[in-house]
Amino acid sequence: MPNLNIEKYRRMLAEERARICDEIDAVERDIGRDDVDGGQNEQADYDQHPADAATDTFVKERDIAIRDSFRDVIGRIDEAVGKIERGTYGSCDRCGAEIPKARLDAVPHALYCLECQDLVEAS
Numbered sequence: 001m002p003n004l005n006i007e008k009y010r011r012m013l014a015e016e017r018a019r020i021c022d023e024i025d026a027v028e029r030d031i032g033r034d035d036v037d038g039g040q041n042e043q044a045d046y047d048q049h050p051a052d053a054a055t056d057t058f059v060k061e062r063d064i065a066i067r068d069s070f071r072d073v074i075g076r077i078d079e080a081v082g083k084i085e086r087g088t089y090g091s092c093d094r095c096g097a098e099i100p101k102a103r104l105d106a107v108p109h110a111l112y113c114l115e116c117q118d119l120v121e122a123s
C-alpha cells in the first residue's frame with residue numbers, strides 16, 4: 001500500500017458518506033411530497049395546468065436521477081472503505097497503479113487512477 005494517512009481518508013469517507021446520506025434523505029422527501037401533491041391535485045393539474053404537471057414530472061425524474069447518482073457515490077464510498085479494510089486503498093482497482101495522493105485528497109472514494117477512470121467511464 002502506498003504511504004498514505006489512512007485514518008485521514010477513513011474520516012473523509014465517513015464524512016462524505018454522512019453528507020450524501022443527508023442529501024439522499026432530502027431528495028427522497030422531495031420525491032415523496034411530489035407523490036402526495038400529485039395524488040391530491042391530479043385533476044386540477046391535469047385540467048388547468050398541464051405545463052405544471054409536466055414540470056412536476058420533470059422535477060421528479062430529475063430528483064430520482066440525482067438520488068440514483070448519490071447512491072452510486074455511496075456504493076463507491078463503501079467500496080473505498082472496503083479497500084481500506086483489505087489494505088488496498090490508494091491503488092487502482094483496474095491496473096493496480098498507485099492513485100496520486102492529490103486525487104485521493106480531492107476524491108477520497110476514487111477507485112481508479114485517472115487513466116483507468118477515463119477507460120471505465122468510456123465503456
Ligand SMILES: [Zn+2]
Nearest residue numbers: 092095113116
Ligand atoms: Zn489504473
